[in-house]
Amino acid sequence: MTYDWDLMLRLLREVQKPGNEHFRPRQYADEHALALEEAGKPMPNLDSLKAEAQNYESLLFEGGFMVSRPEEQGGNGENFILTERGQRLLGMLEGTGSADWRRQLDDKGEAALVPEVFDGVAMA
Template identity: 80%
Template sequence: MTYDWDLMLRLLREAQKPGNEAFAPRQYADEHAMAMEEAGKPMPNMDSLKAEAQNYESLLFEGGFIVTRPEEEGGNGENFVLTERGVRLRDMLEGDATYRQRLDEKGEAVLVPEVFDGVAAS
């Protein structure tokens, strides 16, 4: 299994936005699907995409890629900021395709902190 890195990147970018808006992975999945359609790509199954986005939120949080935004930065318990690990993942996903290939080679385990940190360091 490989991750939908474009959707993952969208979630990471949304997490880094300032403000006190609640993090809304299902909404971001909708917007991601619309962008795909506008780019001429087939429209994905929306229920699956929304569930995937919510799962990614959990994986990113549990893996230490995002943390709850501090109150002094507009945190409300429902929004996030990127950690150093999250910034590294975002940068890899924004980089050339070889980074995504290296991530894909590790399969689902790539978002386990120790596995990701090893990939990011190499």
């Protein structure tokens, strides 16, 4: 299994937005699918994509890539901020050499977002 790194990138970017909006992975999956379609790519199965986005939310939270946003930063219990690990993942997915980083993460399969595995790849 490999992750949909473009969808993951979309979620990480949404986490970075300021304010007290709720984090809505299913909505972001819808918007991601529409962007794919507009770019001439096949429309993915929306139900699967929405489920995947919700799963990614859990993986990112449980893996320490994001934490609940503090109240003084607009936290409402349903929004987040990126941790240092999350910022590294964001940089790997959108920065220079992102194709190489994605390939390295894909080589780890499902374990790519296990904190110890991810940290090993990110520090290499």
